Amino acid sequence: MNIIELQQVKKSYLMGAELIHALAGVDLEVKENEYLALMGPSGSGKSTLMNILGCLDVPSNGAYLLNNVAVEKMTDDELAHVRNKEIGFVFQTFNLLPRLSALENVMLPLIYAGISKKERILRGEEVMGLVSLTDRMSHKPNELSGGQRQRVAIARALVNKPSIILADEPTGNLDSKTSNEIMGIFDEIQSSGNTVILVTHEEDIAQYAKRIVRLRDGLKESDTFNT
Secondary structure (H helix, E strand, O other): OEEEEEEEEEEEEEEOOEEEEEEEEEEEEEEOOOEEEEEOOOOOOHHHHHHHHOOOOOOOEEEEEEOOEEHHHOOHHHHHHHHHHOEEEEEOOOOOOOOOOHHHHHHHHHHHOOOOHHHHHHHHHHHHHHOOOHHHOOOOHHHOOHHHHHHHHHHHHHOOOOOEEEEEOOOOOOOHHHHHHHHHHHHHHHHOOOEEEEEOOOHHHHOOOOEEEEEEOOEEEEEEEOO
C-alpha cells in the first residue's frame, strides 16, 4: 500500500522579482516501510520536496496524498496534527533546546500531543534506550558529542511512534565513523516497520537506502532500487 503519493507536484515561489520553479512536476509513490534516499545537486528541488512530504509546505499545483488523504485540503490544525503524530523529523543541525536535558528534549512532542507526564517519561526513556542513550538522559546538549546529539534528535523523532521518519542530511555534521553508527540506527528503525525517507548529497550515505530517487532541475531524473 502507498503511504505517500505525489501526482505532478509543482512548487514555485518568488525570490525578489524572479519566479523560481523549485519543483516542475514530480510523481512519486512510496510504500509503507520503504527506505528511500532523495539525492540531487544544490537547487535540484530535494529540500523543497522534503518540506512538502513533511507537510511543512504545500504544492503550488498537483496532489499529495498521505495515507490516501489529500494534504492540500487539510486545515492548519490537521496539518499540525500530521506533523506531530504521523511524521518524525531529523535535521542536520539537531535542533535541540540547549536549556533542556536530553530526555526533556525527547519528550517535547508528547507535550504538544497532550500526553500525561507519567506517560511522557515512560515513552521518553523507552526511545532513549532504543538509541543507546539511557546513561545520558539528564545531560544537556552541550554535554553531548555530535553523534549523541543526533541520537537524541532521532529519539525525539520516534517518541510519538510516527509511521514516517524524514531525515534531512542527518550525517552532515558528523565524522564518518559516527555517520555509520547513525545510519545503523536508521536501518533498525526501518526494520521495525517505519517508512524512512532520507535527503542526502553523500553517495555512500544514500547507499544505505533500498531505493534512490535523484532529482535535477525540479524533476525526477532517476528512480532505482539498490540490490
